[in-house]
Amino acid sequence: MSDRGSFTTRLGIILATAGSAVGLGNIWRFPVETGQQGGAAFIIVYLACVLLLGIPMMTAEFAIGRRAHTDIASAYQQLAPRQPWFLTGYAGMLCVTLILGFYSVVAGWILKYALDALSGTMSFVTDSAAYFNTFTQSYYLPVVFALLFIVLTHAVIKRGIQNGIERFSKVMMPVLLVLMIALAAGSLSMSGAAEGLAFLLRPDFSKLTADVVLSALGQAFFSLSIAIGCLSTYASYFKRDVNLIKTATSVVALDTAVAILSGFIIFPAVFSVENVNPDAGPGLVFVTLPDIFGKLFGHGSFAGYVFALMFYLLLTLAALTSTISMHEEVTTFFCDRFGMSRRKAATIMTCTSMVLAMLCALSYGPLHDELVIGGYTVFESFDFVTAKFIMPLSGIVLSLFVGWRLDRELVLDELTNGGTLSLPRPVVAGFFFIIRWLAPIAIATIFINELLS
């Protein structure tokens, strides 16, 4: 396995891993959740979740991957031979495969919107709800765009870690950040900026319910790509001198900054138009925003054209760097476990995700009432099973594994790079306290609460 490749620079590692984390979760789901859960109060709980649980859990996942230097299932097997921990590795791969199924569908919608923004069609849309519904109800268009998105993902994966993922992330992530800052500056100069900012920054704690805490934790895990093997797969390509805690802190900081910045882009625009409700739900990005762009800038205007194009391009890039990390987890598994060539491994994953994406696209649209599992469409059931079951359960297992099953010395050896880094004692004590106690208890409490409700 010596030729499995590796990331070559620290910047490459941070940008690739941040690429996995930054995605539709930040720019689409975060504003939707913030809108629905009442703004600033939700953001404060979210920040507490990413800082307290996100950084240590990401570090723990990195430690598993880099220590074992192999795919997620083999990593658990290597670190705890002949024990059932490796099953979480398989659960993680199942989870990313299902997520890739429905994520590619939404990413396909984004791609279609980006192309329509580019061709100028979008700026003439006057009824954005009808536009969205006609598109998603079509038999072939959503399928075609979802498949196209998977093909784009495949094109990067097949080039490998260094020439594919690292090189792509090093170009695309800076572009993404520049686009975000430009859009936020544009949005903050709009008339509703003050109201939008107040919504994001002035907490109303009467809105803080158990449900808000649960949503914030779920959102934090999804947004950081935690616990289902993507991060440990990437870490299996880290060199031995990479500082894991520092890397996790930088990635969490970038991911959180992007989420907050998307709030700064979306809410000033939302509050600049009369009678738009900030809790628009999932349609926020696909129905509300195109409508707002049209009303704010005037249909067919150049400013509207530029704003929409930049926004959907930004979403396309964010989604792509995330689908790449999901795909890579399973591709790495086939390569490491069965010694397959990268090309063959990637093709198997690409074909599998194409079938799932097709089912999700059709179950959202024309076959909404036919493709149903237990009362949910295929699309909804994939979302439900991954977010409500596999992710929290894997989070509990991950923290128990690193906190209790692995030798403390082994974990410390990874955190300090074999004793070459000196870590302040409170950092080490805090890490172990969170991984052993706080994380499993907090996630289990929230999970059980959700089951009983």
Ligand code: PHE
């Ligand atoms: N973190 C990604 C996002 O915010 C989604 C993701 C989840 C990616 C799980 C990989 C694994 O969109």
